[in-house]
Amino acid sequence: MLKVIAACGNGMGSSQIIKMKIEKVFKKLGVQVSIHHSSIGEAKTQASGYDVVFCSEALKKNFARAEEGGTIVVGLKNLLSEQEIETKIKELVIDKK
Numbered sequence: 001m002l003k004v005i006a007a008c009g010n011g012m013g014s015s016q017i018i019k020m021k022i023e024k025v026f027k028k029l030g031v032q033v034s035i036h037h038s039s040i041g042e043a044k045t046q047a048s049g050y051d052v053v054f055c056s057e058a059l060k061k062n063f064a065r066a067e068e069g070g071t072i073v074v075g076l077k078n079l080l081s082e083q084e085i086e087t088k089i090k091e092l093v094i095d096k097k
Contacts, residue, residue, distance in 0.1 A: 021085055055073070
């Protein structure tokens with residue numbers, strides 16, 4: 001089971017929306033995941049304990065250290081696009097595992 005965290009600027013609405021969207025896509029793809037959502041500050045300190053981080057493209061640089069440690073960081077241009085999420089999961093998560 002993959003451990004996933006969805007992060008946004010303050011950990012409220014956007015991260016919850018990302019969580020719901022990625023949960024739906026992982027389910028569609030038949031991948032079991034455990035998903036947490038939080039603020040960028042909290043996620044930054046916890047990211048190395050997760051397999052995958054989802055955030056907006058603009059926040060991706062905050063996870064450089066976790067990425068160096070092997071955490072997959074997925075930056076999204078459109079947080080609401082299930083198609084973008086599915087494409088990135090296939091390219092960055094499924095193909096790498």
